[in-house]
Amino acid sequence: MxxxxxxxxxxxxxxxxxxxxxxxxxxxxxxxxxxxxxxxxxxxxxxxxxxxxxxxxxxxxxxxxxxxxxxxxxxxxxxxxxxxxxxxxxxxxxxxxxxxxxxxxxxxxxxxxxxxxxxxxxxxxxxxxxxxxxxxxxxxxxxxxxxxxxxxxxxxxxxxxxxxxxxxxxxxxxxxxxxxxxxxxxxxxxxxxxxxxxxxxxxxxxxxxxxxxxxxxxxxxxxxxxxxxxxxxxxxxxxxxxxxxxxxxxxGGLSILEKENKYKTKLLYDEIDKSNLFENKIDKEDRSKMNVSFFLKKKNLEKEFNKMWKKENIVGLDGHRFVGGYRASIYNALPLESVQFLIEIMKEFEKKFS
Ligand SMILES: Cc1ncc(COP(=O)(O)O)c(C=O)c1O
CATH class of the missing domain: 3.40.640.10 (Type I PLP-dependent aspartate aminotransferase-like (Major domain))
Structure with missing residues (x-):
């Protein structure tokens, strides 16, 4: 699995x-x-x-x-x-x-x-x-x-x-x-x-x-x-x-990892930025390439979204208890495939609820 x-x-x-x-x-x-x-x-x-x-x-x-x-x-x-x-x-x-x-x-x-x-x-x-x-x-x-x-x-x-x-x-x-x-x-x-x-x-x-x-x-x-x-x-x-x-x-060292991390997070930030349902609240130039936080614009959709990603074997997407919302931590070892999968789920959710 x-x-x-x-x-x-x-x-x-x-x-x-x-x-x-x-x-x-x-x-x-x-x-x-x-x-x-x-x-x-x-x-x-x-x-x-x-x-x-x-x-x-x-x-x-x-x-x-x-x-x-x-x-x-x-x-x-x-x-x-x-x-x-x-x-x-x-x-x-x-x-x-x-x-x-x-x-x-x-x-x-x-x-x-x-x-x-x-x-x-x-x-x-x-x-x-x-x-x-x-x-x-x-x-x-x-x-x-x-x-x-x-x-x-x-x-x-x-x-x-x-x-x-x-x-x-x-x-x-x-x-x-x-x-x-x-x-x-x-x-x-x-x-x-x-x-x-x-x-x-x-x-x-x-x-x-x-x-x-x-x-x-x-x-x-x-x-x-x-x-x-x-x-x-x-x-x-x-x-x-x-x-x-x-x-x-x-x-091949840190420059390779840096390139991969930039690419992985860019995909996710781009998806959030063009979405009607999700938003990221961080000044663009200060966005982390390790922890991508995002929120649903309509809080009442949280239950549905949570149900959806949890069903798909995505784990650890809850935001920190101090801030709520969502946080995708995209550390070195997280494969590109997982980021792409999360984006697919977000797209599917959008299709259903926007
Ligand atoms: C930036 C940063 N500093 C400090 C800490 C605290 O680390 P520890 O729990 O190992 O004391 C954390 C934990 O997540 C962290 O992210």
Whole structure:
């Protein structure tokens, strides 16, 4: 049975990644042991973590100025870890979505937060490009893709201030100059792996500048010194991300994925834009190429539409509970065929109800 999986996260992964990670649970590399049974300090696992680190750097074109960490606690822990490690006095944030807002709430516990732009009053349907980053802040924080409403940053500011970016929902989906960032974090459960692991990519020279004491697990420097095995990491999620990174490398890298993602989302946005029944509320230039949100213009048709797509084995199309409507998450692994299928269903619905 073909299922079309539009879940926002945890979400669709490449089929071969799911198959290989399932096999590894039974028998890892013909060792007779399950991936779940090996020591995180064994040679087998050290090889896995080294390979995964290398693949992140290779695919994102990053040099050894950067350390790659595989931590736990989700992106939510990073909302606190970033200011804990980087904020002496003040930082600047863009309030572009619900997750950005949560990051700001955490940062306020550590110092002064300059909010350079807030889209909150406009329900986060746009992202400003006209903001000035104060030269004296410790860092500037932004969210590259706002998963809940479906907006995405297309440009990042030129600044001498370290840029920190939450890339949880669009990491590895497009080719950008990753060396413009001093710190990138992304929880793995969208484009990379299973839940329970967060990739942190940190430029080592921004660490060690703060005055406060940091608890051991919250200290990036300690994780860097311990190559992400200070304590027992999420072995399964790291292994699965290695498989996804290999899949990306074999496909030809991020520029290929970027092209595919642009094409897939353009098809869907075009369909929404020409439809009488559906609408997208995001400023066109800020539309996400990962999460396409849309609404029925007549709310009373929702029941009928829900019945229709659910019957067709489409899953995960409900909008986030904060905003309602619909959201098609079109991550790297979602096949073009699923987008085309959804469009067919929308067309059929239109024929019946417009
Ligand atoms: C952009 C963004 N940041 C942060 C989070 C929170 O991630 P986690 O649940 O891993 O803490 C999410 C989750 O969907 C997200 O989309």
């Amino acid at each position: 073909k299922i079309h999986n539009f879940n926002a996260g945890p979400s669709i992964l490449p089929k071969e990644v799911v198959i290989k990670s399932a096999q590894s649970i039974i028998n890892l590399n013909k060792s007779g042991l399950s991936l779940l049974e090996i020591s995180h300090r064994s040679l087998d696992f050290l090889e896995i973590i080294e390979k995964t680190t290398h693949l992140v750097k290779y695919i994102m074109n990053l040099n050894d100025d950067y350390a790659i960490l595989f931590l736990q606690g989700g992106a939510t822990l990073q909302f606190a870890m970033v200011p804990y490690n980087l904020m002496n006095q003040e930082a600047a944030y863009l309030d572009t979505g619900f997750w950005a807002h949560n990051a700001i709430k955490e940062a306020k516990k550590f110092g002064k937060v300059n909010i350079l732009f807030s889209g909150r009053k406009k329900n986060y349907t746009c992202i400003s490009k006209n903001y000035q980053i104060p030269y004296n802040v410790d860092y500037f924080h932004c969210t590259s893709n706002n998963t809940i409403v479906g907006t995405q940053m297309n440009k990042f500011p030129k600044t001498t201030v370290p840029i920190v970016c939450d890339m949880s929902s669009d990491i590895l989906s497009r080719k950008i100059d990753f060396s413009q960032f001093s710190l990138i974090y992304a929880s793995a459960q969208k484009n990379v792996s299973s839940a329970g692991m967060t990739i942190v990519i940190v430029k080592k020279d921004i660490l060690g500048r703060i005055k406060r004491e940091v608890p051991t697990y919250m200290d990036y420097q300690i994780h860097v010194q311990n190559n992400s095995i200070l304590n027992t990491p999420n072995v399964f999620s790291i292994y699965t991300s290695m498989l996804t990174l290999e899949w990306i490398k074999n496909k």
